[in-house]
Amino acid sequence: MALSVRGLRARRGRFELFVESLAVNSVVVLLGRNGSGKTTLLDAIAGVIPAEGVVEACGRDVSALPPEERRLVYIQATPVDPPAKAGKFLRAVAARWGRDRRAVLEVAERLGIRHLLEASSMSTGQKQLVNIAAGLLADPCAFLMDEPASHLDWFNKRLVNNVVRKLDKPVLYVTHDPIEAAYVGDRICVVEQGRLTKCVDNPGVKTDDVDRFVEALFS
Numbered sequence: 001m002a003l004s005v006r007g008l009r010a011r012r013g014r015f016e017l018f019v020e021s022l023a024v025n026s027v028v029v030l031l032g033r034n035g036s037g038k039t040t041l042l043d044a045i046a047g048v049i050p051a052e053g054v055v056e057a058c059g060r061d062v063s064a065l066p067p068e069e070r071r072l073v074y075i076q077a078t079p080v081d082p083p084a085k086a087g088k089f090l091r092a093v094a095a096r097w098g099r100d101r102r103a104v105l106e107v108a109e110r111l112g113i114r115h116l117l118e119a120s121s122m123s124t125g126q127k128q129l130v131n132i133a134a135g136l137l138a139d140p141c142a143f144l145m146d147e148p149a150s151h152l153d154w155f156n157k158r159l160v161n162n163v164v165r166k167l168d169k170p171v172l173y174v175t176h177d178p179i180e181a182a183y184v185g186d187r188i189c190v191v192e193q194g195r196l197t198k199c200v201d202n203p204g205v206k207t208d209d210v211d212r213f214v215e216a217l218f219s
C-alpha cells in the first residue's frame with residue numbers, strides 16, 4: 001500500500017517546501033542540490049517538523065499523528081548511536097515488534113554485521129548498518145531513508161541498495177549519487193527550491209562498469 005502526500009507544506013526559517021502530490025509505491029529516489037529541501041520533505045512526512053497537508057500510510061491519514069504513531073521508519077544520514085551493544089539493541093527492537101532472536105540473526109546476516117553484534121565500538125558506517133538493521137526489524141508502512149549509504153563503502157552501499165530493492169514496502173530514498181539513484185530507484189524525482197520539479201521512471205541506466213571498476217580495485 002502506497003505512502004502518499006497531498007498538499008504538503010512545511011517551513012524552515014524563510015525556506016518553504018510545497019509538494020502538491022507524491023505517491024510512493026516502490027522505491028522513489030529524491031535527487032537535488034544541497035539545500036533544495038530533500039530532508040525537509042522527509043522530516044515533514046515523518047512528522048518531526050510541523051507541516052500542513054495530508055500524509056497517508058497503510059491507507060490511513062497519519063497527518064495529525066506524532067512521529068512514533070505514523071508507522072514510518074526514518075533512517076537519517078547521521079546514524080544514531082545504539083544505546084547498547086548492537087546485538088542487545090537489535091534484540092530489544094525485535095522484541096518490540098514481536099520478533100525473536102532468529103530475526104535479529106537473519107537481518108544481521110543480510111547486512112553482513114553478525115561480527116558487530118557484540119562489538120564494543122563501531123565506525124560511523126558500521127553504526128549506520130546497525131540503524132538500518134533496526135529499521136528492517138520494525139514492521140513499518142513505509143521507509144524514509146535520508147542518504148542511508150553516505151557513510152558506507154561501495155560494497156556495503158550495494159548490499160544496502162540490494163536489500164532496499166527487495167523491500168516490499170514503499171521507500172522514499174534520498175541520495176546525492178546519480179549512480180546509486182539509477183541502481184536503487186524505480187522512480188527518480190528531482191527536488192528544486194522546495195518543489196518536486198520532475199519525476200521519471202528509471203530508464204534502466206547500466207551501472208555495471210562502475211561496479212566492475214571498484215571490484216577490480218579491491219581484488
Ligand SMILES: Nc1ncnc2c1ncn2[C@@H]1O[C@H](COP(=O)(O)OP(=O)(O)OP(=O)(O)O)[C@@H](O)[C@H]1O
Binds near residue numbers: 012013032035037038
Ligand atoms: N535548522 C534550520 N533552520 C533554518 N533553516 C533551515 C534549517 N535546516 C535547513 N534549513 C533551510 O531549509 C532548506 C532546505 O534544507 P534541507 O536540509 O531540507 O535541504 P537538503 O536538500 O536536504 O540539503 P542537503 O543536500 O545539503 O542535505 C535550506 O536551504 C535551508 O535554507
